[in-house]
Amino acid sequence: MISFTIRQMEYFEALAQVGHFGRAAAQVGVTQPALSAQIAEMEQRLDCQLFERGGRAVRLTEPGRQLQPRIERLLNELRDLGSIAQRGRSAMQGRFRLGIIPTVAPYLLPGLLPELRAHYPGLEVELREAITGTLMEETVSGRLDGFVAALPIDQPRLMWEEVFSDRFLLALPKDDPELTSPPVQPESPVLERMMLLEDGHCMREQALAVCGKVRPVAMANYSATSLTTLLHMVAHGHGVTLIPEIAAKADKAAGDLKIVPFADPSPMRRICLAWRVNSSRHDECRKLAEIIRAIAASGSAQKHGDQPDPHAGERQVAERENRAAVPKSI
Amino acid sequence: MISFTIRQMEYFEALAQVGHFGRAAAQVGVTQPALSAQIAEMEQRLDCQLFERGGRAVRLTEPGRQLQPRIERLLNELRDLGSIAQRGRSAMQGRFRLGIIPTVAPYLLPGLLPELRAHYPGLEVELREAITGTLMEETVSGRLDGFVAALPIDQPRLMWEEVFSDRFLLALPKDDPELTSPPVQPESPVLERMMLLEDGHCMREQALAVCGKVRPVAMANYSATSLTTLLHMVAHGHGVTLIPEIAAKADKAAGDLKIVPFADPSPMRRICLAWRVNSSRHDECRKLAEIIRAIAASGSAQKHGDQPDPHAGERQVAERENRAAVPKSI
DNA sequence: TCTTCCCATAATTTATTCTTATGATCAGTT
DNA sequence: AACTGATCATAAGAATAAATTATGGGAAGA
Numbered sequence A, B: 001m002i003s004f005t006i007r008q009m010e011y012f013e014a015l016a017q018v019g020h021f022g023r024a025a026a027q028v029g030v031t032q033p034a035l036s037a038q039i040a041e042m043e044q045r046l047d048c049q050l051f052e053r054g055g056r057a058v059r060l061t062e063p064g065r066q067l068q069p070r071i072e073r074l075l076n077e078l079r080d081l082g083s084i085a086q087r088g089r090s091a092m093q094g095r096f097r098l099g100i101i102p103t104v105a106p107y108l109l110p111g112l113l114p115e116l117r118a119h120y121p122g123l124e125v126e127l128r129e130a131i132t133g134t135l136m137e138e139t140v141s142g143r144l145d146g147f148v149a150a151l152p153i154d155q156p157r158l159m160w161e162e163v164f165s166d167r168f169l170l171a172l173p174k175d176d177p178e179l180t181s182p183p184v185q186p187e188s189p190v191l192e193r194m195m196l197l198e199d200g201h202c203m204r205e206q207a208l209a210v211c212g213k214v215r216p217v218a219m220a221n222y223s224a225t226s227l228t229t230l231l232h233m234v235a236h237g238h239g240v241t242l243i244p245e246i247a248a249k250a251d252k253a254a255g256d257l258k259i260v261p262f263a264d265p266s267p268m269r270r271i272c273l274a275w276r277v278n279s280s281r282h283d284e285c286r287k288l289a290e291i292i293r294a295i296a297a298s299g300s301a302q303k304h305g306d307q308p309d310p311h312a313g314e315r316q317v318a319e320r321e322n323r324a325a326v327p328k329s330i
Numbered sequence C: 001t002c003t004t005c006c007c008a009t010a011a012t013t014t015a016t017t018c019t020t021a022t023g024a025t026c027a028g029t030t
Numbered sequence D: 001a002a003c004t005g006a007t008c009a010t011a012a013g014a015a016t017a018a019a020t021t022a023t024g025g026g027a028a029g030a
Helices: A006-018 A019-026 A032-046 A062-087 A107-118 A132-140 A189-193 A202-210 A217-222 A227-235 A245-250 A252-256 A282-298 B004-017 B023-026 B030-046 B062-089 B107-118 B132-140 B189-193 B204-209 B217-222 B227-235 B245-250 B254-258 B281-297
Strands: A094-100 A123-129 A146-150 A157-174 A239-243 A258-262 A268-276 B094-100 B123-129 B147-150 B159-173 B240-244 B257-261 B268-276
Touching: A006 A019, A006 A032, A006 A062, A006 B094, A006 B268, A019 A032, A019 A252, A032 B062, A032 B132, A032 B227, A032 B257, A062 B030, A062 B062, A062 B094, A094 A107, A094 A132, A094 A282, A094 B062, A094 B123, A094 B217, A094 B257, A107 A282, A132 A268, A146 A202, A146 A282, A146 B023, A157 A202, A157 A282, A189 A227, A202 A239, A202 A268, A217 B132, A227 A239, A227 A252, A227 A258, A239 A245, A245 A252, A252 A258, A258 B123, A282 B227, B004 B030, B004 B062, B004 B245, B030 B132, B094 B107, B094 B132, B107 B123, B107 B245, B107 B281, B132 B147, B132 B159, B132 B268, B147 B204, B159 B204, B159 B245, B159 B281, B189 B204, B204 B257, B204 B268, B227 B240, B227 B257, B254 B257, B268 B281
Parallel strands: A094 A123, A094 A146, B094 B123, B094 B147
Antiparallel strands: A146 A268, A157 A239, A157 A258, A157 A268, B147 B268, B159 B240, B159 B257, B159 B268
16 A cells, blocks of 8 residues: 655645745755655655656646645644644543433433533533443443442442432322321331332342332332333332432422431432543543532532431442442442 | 654554554554554653553543544545545546647637547646747746647747648638639738738738738738637728638638638648657647547648648748747747 | 553664765756 | 756765564552
8 A cells, every 4th residue: 555654745745835846845844855855755656756857847747736635635634633632631521421320310411411511512421321330331441431320339440429419218109098107217018019120220229228128029020110110100009119319309200209208317329420540531520520519419419418427328238238249239 | 733653643543443552563563562652652742641541441532532533534545645646647637738829729629629528538628728939938837738839839848749730721801802813822912911910829920921022011000819800800801811721611700701722832830739848748748649630630620631741831930940039929 | 469461661673764965967058 | 069057866874763672560350
């Protein structure tokens, strides 16, 4: 395959413009033989003349004339490359591939995306909704820049910052007679009718942990694919379920339900933004975490209280907390 | 200004694809440190990371991701360059800038252009109609590839091939009573009413030469800008003029005139195709001359007889034939 | 903790490309 | 016609750039 060096093309460009070896050489800052040699090599490689010598000016031959506009365009593109790269250099610019778990996405994104678009127009957020295990794998391998999920995130190659904590509430059919006293106790028999998301969702595990000793056996094979579906099922009297506080506020389906808090210490999940420990976007991720934190504190997703129990979120998964189990179970 | 070498970009391309220094190096056929060094230099020049190391794969950073499509496009364009140049290499391809004198152009081109378009679709003929002096200057300086004009072309840096010879006839008003015997003698008093093209046209000089001793003084300030105009003026009885045989055949204005041949040896002009002696298109010019010759022999422009008098065309300019005078006088 | 894998660094060799010096050719001039 | 100045090509040596082999450090996985 025939190809030229950039230097050759620069010399070609100069010579085509100036039409004089000596002056072209001066223009590019070399001596005339240097330029001559490079042009000669180009011609030799193509096995055809690019310039017509003789007379008082050097002229392009037809092959040379074909080449000229191409070479000029190429050189100009090349000269742009530096600034192209700089464009992606400053923080909060370019494409950011963000993963979010399905039980957070619909409640966080409506607040987050407009905020990002308004403050960082140069940032293109590319979203991926998947369960924690998938997001971890994709982030570690570099297909994602970071993801939002529930703690614990236990992968030595990932690091995270907590962005908000999210209490779990109990959702019952509006006309359910069972519950009378508002704070649900962890031993309440109503938990036996708990409905779960399908396997892989961290909220499934978290719900099971809330139930504690009470086994919600009956509902095992009715597991739902999304939280909204689950809420609709509850509204139709198929059982009860756990609903995160952000969903209780934002999901329309919650309007048809009776939402009851748990007795203190309320179970909760702690949501974090996670990224690779050696990510080149470390600073951007920290900034993004800060933004999500601010949104959660004020907007569609809300941070829980002023003095969150630092251990409340871990209670329900304490017995499962070990590194090997995490990738699949969350 | 920041710029990269082609090698660097090739390494970048490979590394971005493969995500592994060692394998990328193998792919481009160098050792790993060589590739490492070039990538490092790119990053150093930009003062920003292009790849994120660590983990089992090397990933593009955001600046790197911005750069990647540009670099790939650039490399592909570069790879095309060779074939681009080859395109203009074969004969009768690309743009050919052809000059023609005004007293030939309208009669030769209708035959020539379709012929060229049919046989050499890759040839773009760019035309320039001007007087011989201009065409010579522009060809010598490289703005034209060649031109069609009347001999003599006496410029040491140009060479030419005769393509056809073209007899001069006398054009008179249709009802002009003067001439009775068909062959016009060079001493005929009718020549005193000769009308001329404006200065610079070679046919002006040629007409003057035909007149010989007879000075067409009266008509000097009525000189016309084109042969057709001249013929119209003759048709309206303003005088007589010389008409080349190709024009007599092709020009509509000739229908309104009485066309009379000269007595042997008939004056004529010899038309040639000329080009730079060191033109890169030498072969193409010779071929083009051949084509014009064929067209003249059969089509709209016709070669004169079987045995053209080799000196007939030079007779009328013999006294002016010297190098210094030619550029202006033809 | 140990091993393995992977990239960076160092020292040296090899290739490339420059510069200076000089030669050949051609256009314009004496 | 021979000279002169200009112009591009060529040659040899010097400088630069980029390759290779050898080696080191650090993170990932067993």
